[in-house]
Amino acid sequence: MEILQEILLGLCRLFLHPLTYIAILVTYFIGLVRVKRERKHFRIRVFDFIYELRFLFWPGLAIGLLLSIITIAVGVVVPIGMIVLIGVLIFILSGPWTFRWLTPSYIIGLAVIVSLFLPREAGSDTFTRWMSEAGETNLSSLAILLALLVIAEGYLIWKYGSRATSPEIFKSKRGLPVGSHISQRLWLVPLFLLIPSEGFSAPFSWWPLLNINGQEFYFFFVPFSIGFFQRMKAMHPKQSVEFTGKRVLGLGIVTAVLAIPASFFPVFTVFIALVAIVGREWISISQRLEDARLPFFFTQRKNGSIVLGVLPKSPAEAMGIKVGEVIVRVNGEDIAGEQDFYQALQKNRALCKLEVLDLNNEIRIVQRALYDGEHHELGILFVEDHETSVG
Structure with a gap:
C-alpha cells in the first residue's frame, strides 16, 4: 500500500x-x-x-x-x-x-x-x-x-x-x-x-x-x-x-x-x-x-504534384490524402504542377476527383463533393516558389 x-x-x-x-x-x-x-x-x-x-x-x-x-x-x-x-x-x-x-x-x-x-x-x-x-x-x-x-x-x-x-x-x-x-x-x-x-x-x-x-x-x-x-x-x-x-x-x-x-x-x-x-x-x-x-524527396515533378503537407480537419484529410503521395490527375485531367491542379479543380466546382500515386507506387482514386469555397481550401500544401499557398 x-x-x-x-x-x-x-x-x-x-x-x-x-x-x-x-x-x-x-x-x-x-x-x-x-x-x-x-x-x-x-x-x-x-x-x-x-x-x-x-x-x-x-x-x-x-x-x-x-x-x-x-x-x-x-x-x-x-x-x-x-x-x-x-x-x-x-x-x-x-x-x-x-x-x-x-x-x-x-x-x-x-x-x-x-x-x-x-x-x-x-x-x-x-x-x-x-x-x-x-x-x-x-x-x-x-x-x-x-x-x-x-x-x-x-x-x-x-x-x-x-x-x-x-x-x-x-x-x-x-x-x-x-x-x-x-x-x-x-x-x-x-x-x-x-x-x-x-x-x-x-x-x-x-x-x-x-x-x-x-x-x-x-x-x-x-x-x-x-x-x-x-x-x-x-x-x-x-x-x-x-x-x-x-x-x-x-x-x-x-x-x-x-x-x-x-x-x-x-x-x-x-x-x-x-x-x-x-x-x-x-x-x-x-x-x-x-x-x-540522397536526392530530394519533396521536389516539383514533371508528372503530378507531390503532397508536402495536409492540414488537419481539412477536406484533403477527409479524403485520405497523405504526405508524400503524388496527385497525377484531377477531375480526369493530367496535371504537371500546382497551376494545373488549380485549373482542373475550377472545371468542376461540385466534385473533386483525384487520382493519387500512393507511397506504394499504386494508383488509387479518391473523390469528394465540394461545397462553396472548398475548391480553394482543400488543405493540401505543395512545393512551389516563394509564397506557398494551400491547395
Whole structure:
C-alpha cells in the first residue's frame, strides 16, 4: 500500500517538480517557433502552437511507470547528489541550441563522466555533500538506468516521432524550391528511484521508508526529459524517423547487454557511457550525411504534384490524402504542377476527383463533393516558389 500511495502521490508531484514546468515551457517555445516557420512558408499554420504538448506526457507516463517497476525490482539506487547533477544537466540541455543533445545518452553519460572528477570527501554544507554523493554513486546502477532510458528513447522515436511532422520549404543549390519535414518532440518520462535514507531528510512525515536487506531507502520522483530533433529532405518523414528510432533502440539494447558486466565491474560503466554518447552522436551524424547524399524527396515533378503537407480537419484529410503521395490527375485531367491542379479543380466546382500515386507506387482514386469555397481550401500544401499557398 505504501508503494501504491507513493506512486499516486508521485503523479501529483509531477506538476510540482520544476523540471516539469521547464519541459512545458520548452514545448511551448517549440510550438511557437514551428508556427512562425509554417506561417512564413505557407501563410498558414499546419498545427496549433500547443500541439507538441499532446506528446509531452503520453506515452511517457506509462513508460516511466514500467521503468520504475524495473529499476526498483533490480535495486537501482541513486543518491540525492547524483539526482541533482542529472537535474542540472537536463536543465542545461533543455536550451534551444542544445535541444538535440537532450537524450539519455548525453544526460546519464555525462553524469557518469562528471562524477569521476567530483570530490569524495563530504563537507558540512549541502552543496559539498551532494558533490560527494554524486562522486560515490554506484556506477552499475547508472549503467542500468542509462540502458533503460535509451531503450525508452528509441521506442518513443520509433512509434511517435514521425507523427505530425512539420513541413518547410528551402532553396536547393540550383535555386529551386524543395520541401522538407522537421520532427521535434519532447517527452517526459517520470521515474521513481530509490535513494539512501542516510543524509536525506524526508520533507513529509508520510514519505514512505523502505527497509531492504537491513538498509533504509526513500522513493524519489524524477521527471526525465527526452528530446528529439530531425530534419528530413531525402526520405519520407515516417520512414526516416522510424529508421532513426530503430537505431536508437538498437543502441539501447547494446547498452543493456554491456550493463551486465558492469554489475560485477562498476568501473565498466564509464565505457558504457562513452559507447552511448558516441553511438547516439553517430546516429545523428549518419542520418544527416545520408540525407545530404540522397536526392530530394519533396521536389516539383514533371508528372503530378507531390503532397508536402495536409492540414488537419481539412477536406484533403477527409479524403485520405497523405504526405508524400503524388496527385497525377484531377477531375480526369493530367496535371504537371500546382497551376494545373488549380485549373482542373475550377472545371468542376461540385466534385473533386483525384487520382493519387500512393507511397506504394499504386494508383488509387479518391473523390469528394465540394461545397462553396472548398475548391480553394482543400488543405493540401505543395512545393512551389516563394509564397506557398494551400491547395
